[in-house]
Amino acid sequence: MNIRLFKPSFGDEELTAVQGCFDRSWVGLGNNVNEFEKQWKEKLGCEEAIALNSATAALHLALACMKLPKGSKVLVNALTFASSATAILYNDLVPVFVDSDPETLGMSFEDLQAKYTDDCSAIVVVHYSGHPSPVDKIVPWAKEKGIKVVEDCAHTTGPMYKGKRLGLWGDIGCYSFEEKKLMTTGDGGMLCSNDSELVKDMKALRWVGIDKDNWKTAQKYTDNSVDSMHWFYEISVLGFKYNMNDLAASIGLVQLAKLDQMNQNRSGTIRKYVDGLVSSKTVKPMLPYNPEDFVYQVFAVRTKYKHELILFLKEHGVATGCHYTPLTMQPLFEKYEGECPIAEAAYEELVTLPLHSDLTDEEVNYVIEKLLEFDAKYS
Known part of the structure; x- marks a missing residue:
C-alpha cells in the first residue's frame, strides 16, 4: 500500500463550484466570500466572521486589532505551528512560551499562571491537534488580569466544549482551511468573534485598508442611477492584502456542506x-x-x-x-x-x-x- 498522511476530500461538486466562478468571470473578493462568511457565522453561531487567505493572516490581524502595547508579552503554546508565534512578532510583541499539559499536550494552565508577568497583554491558546486546551479556566483567569485571549483553532472546526464552541471562548477565534485541515479552500482562514466593536476594522485591515464591498462596487460601474463617484474609496487604516477570493470561497461553500x-x-x-x-x-x-x-x-x-x-x-x-x-x-x-x-x-x-x-x-x-x-x- 501507499497511504497518504493528509489529503483534501474533493469531488465533482467543488469543480462545479469553481466553474461557476469562471462562468461569472469573477474570481476575486466577491459574493462567494460574503456567502461563505454568512454560512460559517451561522454554523458557528457567532456575531462576526471574516474570511481571509490563511489562518496565519487571521492570527496576525486578531492581535493587530487589539492594539496591544508594543513590546508587551504574549503567552503562547510551545507545541504548535510557527504561525501561532510569528503573528506575535508581526505585531512587535514578545512571545513567551507556555509548556504543554503532560496528558493532552495542550496549554498547561499551571505553567501559564507561572509564566504570567504584569507586562503580558494577551494569550494565544492553541487547541492542539483539535483537543481543547482548558479555556474554561484560561479565559476567566485572563479576564481577571485584563488581558485578551485569541483561540488558535487551526486544528478544529468549533465543536462544543463545556457548553460553548471552541473559538468563541476568547475574544477572537482563528480557523484554518489550508489543504491538510478538516475542510479546505486550498489556502484560507476565518476570523470569528462575538465582539463586533473589537473587529470593526477587520474588513479594511484584510484589504489594504479599504472597507468597501468590491463585488457591490463593481455592480455600480454601469448603473446609470449612480453618480460618477461610484469608484471612490478612502483608506483610513494601514491594511494588508489578506482577503479570501471567490475561487477559494466557492470550494469552501461545498466543503462546509460536507463538513x-x-x-x-x-x-x-x-x-x-x-x-x-x-x-x-x-x-x-x-x-x-x-x-x-x-x-x-x-x-x-x-x-x-x-x-x-x-x-x-x-x-x-x-x-x-x-x-x-x-x-x-x-x-x-x-x-x-x-x-x-x-x-x-x-x-x-x-x-x-x-x-x-x-x-x-x-x-x-x-x-x-x-x-x-x-x-x-x-x-
Missing part, C-alpha cells in the same frame, strides 16, 4: 486507531482522544522508538510526520523566554499517522496491523 460527514469519517478512523492500539505496549495514542465529542486534524502516537517506527512504516508504504518541533527548539525563537521540558520531551516520542476523511477501512486496518507488528518486535 459534518467528513468529521464523522475522521472520528470513525480515530476510534479504530484508539481501539486497535489497546493491546500495544510500545505505541500509544498521543493524547486522550475523544472523537465522539471533538474533531481532530492530527492523530499521533507516542513511542520510545520514534525513528524506528517512522522507518518501519515507511518501508511498508505508510506516510508519517511529526507535529510539531516545539518552538522553543527553533532558531528563530531561541532568544525568547519559556522553558518547556514537557513539550520538548513529548516531541522526542511523537509520530503522526495518516488521518483524512477518505481513508478506507482497509487502509486503517493495515496501519493498525503494522503498528501491532512493530509493537510485537519491540515489546
Whole structure:
C-alpha cells in the first residue's frame, strides 16, 4: 500500500463550484466570500466572521486589532505551528512560551499562571491537534488580569466544549482551511468573534485598508442611477492584502456542506486507531482522544522508538510526520523566554499517522496491523 498522511476530500461538486466562478468571470473578493462568511457565522453561531487567505493572516490581524502595547508579552503554546508565534512578532510583541499539559499536550494552565508577568497583554491558546486546551479556566483567569485571549483553532472546526464552541471562548477565534485541515479552500482562514466593536476594522485591515464591498462596487460601474463617484474609496487604516477570493470561497461553500460527514469519517478512523492500539505496549495514542465529542486534524502516537517506527512504516508504504518541533527548539525563537521540558520531551516520542476523511477501512486496518507488528518486535 501507499497511504497518504493528509489529503483534501474533493469531488465533482467543488469543480462545479469553481466553474461557476469562471462562468461569472469573477474570481476575486466577491459574493462567494460574503456567502461563505454568512454560512460559517451561522454554523458557528457567532456575531462576526471574516474570511481571509490563511489562518496565519487571521492570527496576525486578531492581535493587530487589539492594539496591544508594543513590546508587551504574549503567552503562547510551545507545541504548535510557527504561525501561532510569528503573528506575535508581526505585531512587535514578545512571545513567551507556555509548556504543554503532560496528558493532552495542550496549554498547561499551571505553567501559564507561572509564566504570567504584569507586562503580558494577551494569550494565544492553541487547541492542539483539535483537543481543547482548558479555556474554561484560561479565559476567566485572563479576564481577571485584563488581558485578551485569541483561540488558535487551526486544528478544529468549533465543536462544543463545556457548553460553548471552541473559538468563541476568547475574544477572537482563528480557523484554518489550508489543504491538510478538516475542510479546505486550498489556502484560507476565518476570523470569528462575538465582539463586533473589537473587529470593526477587520474588513479594511484584510484589504489594504479599504472597507468597501468590491463585488457591490463593481455592480455600480454601469448603473446609470449612480453618480460618477461610484469608484471612490478612502483608506483610513494601514491594511494588508489578506482577503479570501471567490475561487477559494466557492470550494469552501461545498466543503462546509460536507463538513459534518467528513468529521464523522475522521472520528470513525480515530476510534479504530484508539481501539486497535489497546493491546500495544510500545505505541500509544498521543493524547486522550475523544472523537465522539471533538474533531481532530492530527492523530499521533507516542513511542520510545520514534525513528524506528517512522522507518518501519515507511518501508511498508505508510506516510508519517511529526507535529510539531516545539518552538522553543527553533532558531528563530531561541532568544525568547519559556522553558518547556514537557513539550520538548513529548516531541522526542511523537509520530503522526495518516488521518483524512477518505481513508478506507482497509487502509486503517493495515496501519493498525503494522503498528501491532512493530509493537510485537519491540515489546
